[in-house]
Amino acid sequence: DTAVSQTPKYLVTQMGNDKSIKCEQNLGHDTMYWYKQDSKKFLKIMFSYNNKELIINETVPNRFSPKSPDKAHLNLHINSLELGDSAVYFCASSQDPYSSYNEQFFGPGTRLTVL
Amino acid sequence: TQLLEQSPQFLSIQEGENLTVYCNSSSVFSSLQWYRQEPGEGPVLLVTVVTGGEVKKLKRLTFQFGDARKDSSLHITAAQPGDTGLYLCAGPTYNAGNNRKLIWGLGTSLAVNP
Numbered sequence: 001d002t003a004v005s006q007t008p009k010y011l012v013t014q015m016g017n018d019k020s021i022k023c024e025q026n027l028g029h030d031t032m033y034w035y036k037q038d039s040k041k042f043l044k045i046m047f048s049y050n051n052k053e054l055i056i057n058e059t060v061p062n063r064f065s066p067k068s069p070d071k072a073h074l075n076l077h078i079n080s081l082e083l084g085d086s087a088v089y090f091c092a093s094s095q096d097p098y099s100s101y102n103e104q105f106f107g108p109g110t111r112l113t114v115l
Numbered sequence: 116t117q118l119l120e121q122s123p124q125f126l127s128i129q130e131g132e133n134l135t136v137y138c139n140s141s142s143v144f145s146s147l148q149w150y151r152q153e154p155g156e157g158p159v160l161l162v163t164v165v166t167g168g169e170v171k172k173l174k175r176l177t178f179q180f181g182d183a184r185k186d187s188s189l190h191i192t193a194a195q196p197g198d199t200g201l202y203l204c205a206g207p208t209y210n211a212g213n214n215r216k217l218i219w220g221l222g223t224s225l226a227v228n229p
Contacts, residue, residue, distance in 0.1 A: 044219070056210055097214075097215045100146040101146075
């Protein structure tokens with residue numbers, strides 16, 4: 001029973017296309033995140049939602065639009081894909097981001113390749 | 116800007132050897148976390164350290180938080196191939212809206228050869 005799931009696992013697409021990645025968590029957490037991990041393995045937060053409300057938006061281009069239809073789901077839509085968008089995108093969730101012991105649970109990642 | 120620097124970046128050792136990896140910053144953190152990421156998967160939390168000077172043990176892994184809460188180390192005793200992975204440290208910070216987020220080090224990629 002997967003805690004945080006993402007689809008698709010792999011996404012290969014042409015420059016200029018629009019694509020979406022979906023994420024679901026069954027942990028009952030209030031907070032969800034999108035991260036981008038580049039080829040050097042650097043993990044950088046993009047967005048965070050708490051109870052469907054956007055609370056963190058880290059200077060990500062407007063081409064990226066997250067949507068949280070409910071607490072358990074966080075989707076990421078990307079318009080006009082560029083070569084530099086190629087990376088692994090991780091969804092994560094946590095219960096209380098303000099606790100020192102807050103644990104983030106990650107999905108398996110979506111490897112996006114833009115050709 | 117708070118940064119977390121990890122060293123070494125890459126480490127390849129033989130099974131049974133001991134190793135230590137480091138996570139350093141010029142900033143004080145209220146806590147630091149260590150995660151392990153295996154190929155094709157997301158990071159998984161290993162430990163959270165909160166108190167300066169704290170030492171936590173997880174089987175063959177020993178984690179230490181520096182007295183000044185600016186650095187942390189991870190020591191693995193008698194490494195096994197199953198320890199292979201990317202070890203990431205992360206610490207909390209706040210954005211302009213006072214929302215808490217994690218910043219991450221670049222990681223240490225460990226390969227333990229049989």
